[in-house]
Amino acid sequence: MLLNNNKKERLYMKNIDNNRIYSKYNILDELDNELRKQGFAGSTNIPKIVFLTAITRMFADPVSLVVMGTSGGGKTYAIESGLQFIPSEAIESIAGMSEKALPYLTGISLKNRILYLGEASGMSDGNGRAFLRQLMTEGKLDYLTVQKTSNGMKGEKLPTVEGPISFMMATTANHIHHEDQSRMLTLNIEEDHEKIRQALRNQANGLSKSTVALDLAPWHDLHDYICENKKKIIIPYAERIVDLLPINNFKIQRDFPKVLSLIKACALVHFNKREEDNNGNIIADQSDYQEIHNLLNKPLSEGLDSSVREGVRNVVLAVTDIYKKGANIDGVSHSKLSEHMGMDRSVVGRNIHAAISQGYLTNNNPGQGREAKVAIGDRKLPEGNALPLPYEVFLPAQDHASPITW
Structure with missing residues (x-):
């Protein structure tokens, strides 16, 4: 998505070096600090993942996600807590969608934007989900239809709906259609008594999104700067991760690109703290994998049946x-x-x-x-990990069982 002239002017008027978020060593830690000011209770992993997922909207293959949990468990709150750090013009928020809304969409561009559906029940079944899957997978949606004319019925192709998109939604269901779920990161809201008690304490002390307004301008400026100054990210240890991944579940083939995209997003938001190669490409380092491992290992392990929520x-x-x-x-x-x-x-x-x-x-x-x-039941509770531990990935090359070229 190209920045409009007003945003460009705002960026060039403000020196990015003076941005208080840009200067932080770990931006995700700062995001956690900001959320605590608003009384966010429990782990901030989901808002962090939402924030990084939103950054991937600029990539050729953006990440999409679904947050699952009980009614009133904080699914929507967690998503929107992460999305507040992204400018509103990057997000198309909807309450519902009819079956053929997407192929007939006009006047709204979804290209490199976030499509956010607050509750999965607002999405139609049948072809509506198939259209969404095509947009998530192919990065565009083409649709042939029949129109009634004065000369009878005529087949025609509707204008292409351009993507790619990052799609986000919440649901109270334990699972959604497997074709949808396989294309998305699945995150589960934690069910913790102490989290609920802490959330109530924070409310009693007047800490909430509605009462504590954060200074989000530096976050939005940083986002705009990253969008305007697109950089390629290199992950020098990507093949080493592959060597250590469990391959007993075919879903890993769709999950692994999401892992790489989020590592790249993490490196991108910390671009001023990362080295560059001779071509100006940002090099993702060990701390980027450490962050993504901490955020994704548990949900990915649950999705691959290596673990259980x-x-x-x-x-x-x-x-x-x-x-x-x-x-x-x-x-x-x-x-x-x-x-x-x-x-x-x-x-x-x-x-x-x-x-x-x-x-x-x-x-x-x-x-x-x-x-x-x-x-x-007959099935035993699994005890495993989807992602290799960081120390395994970054062992010296001579210690690898199967040495590879980094």
């Missing part, structure tokens, strides 16, 4: 604990499990459903309107 794990462990204490052979009821865990029934129910669908639990009392009675 915390809520599901806790439900399975709770059922195991109850059985060890002498549970009824018929299974552990939803009510008893909620009481044992001290958690809301809706939260526990959502995790029970996910655990059953993934094979970690079985329901001994199936049927609509019946209370679930769960028992331990």
Whole structure:
């Protein structure tokens, strides 16, 4: 997306060297500091990922993401907390979308922009999702239709909807259509009692997005500067990551480019702290991989079945604990499990459903309107990592089992 004249003038009038965000050693740490001023409770990983994902909108293959969690769990809040650091003109925010809205879209450019849908329920099923998938995958949308004319029906091609786009949305579902989910990073809102208590404390102290206005101009100026001064990023250790990736799940083929894109985004926002090669390309360093590993290893491990999200794990462990204490052979009821865990029934129910669908639990009392009675399933809880540890990636070349050229 090209900057308009007003933004160009703003950039050239302001010396980027005087930008307080530009001068920070770790911009993601500063983003965390800013969010704490607004009372953000718990991990700030999702807003950080949202921020970096938004930066990838300028790439040929931008990253898209979906945030999953219970109703009222903070999904939308987490996304919008990250998006506030991006200028509003880079974002097309919508509440819903009809089935053929995208192919008939006129008057709005989506090219290299963020398309943000606050709730997945606002998106139509069927072809609407297929159109969105094409826009995310191909970077454009072409559509043939039939128009009624004075000479009868006539087939014609609608104007191409130009991308690429970075698509973001939230949902209360445990999963979405697998073709959609495979194209997106899947992030889960943490279910933590202390996080809820801290959020309430912050509200009691008047800390919230609505009461604490951040100075976002330096963030937006930095974003505009990066957009205007496009740089190529080199990841010299990309092949080493490949050598260490688990390849027992085909989804890694779609997840790995997202990892590389976010490493590049991290290096790009820290461009003044990174070395350049002789061609002026920014070189991503070890700290960029460390940041992305910290942010993505857990959600990617859950998506690749190398791990399981915390809520599901806790439900399975709770059922195991109850059985060890002498549970009824018929299974552990939803009510008893909620009481044992001290958690809301809706939260526990959502995790029970996910655990059953993934094979970690079985329901001994199936049927609509019946209370679930769960028992331990055949599948064991996994313990693994999708991304190699940073120290493994950056071992001296002579220590590699299979030496490669860096």
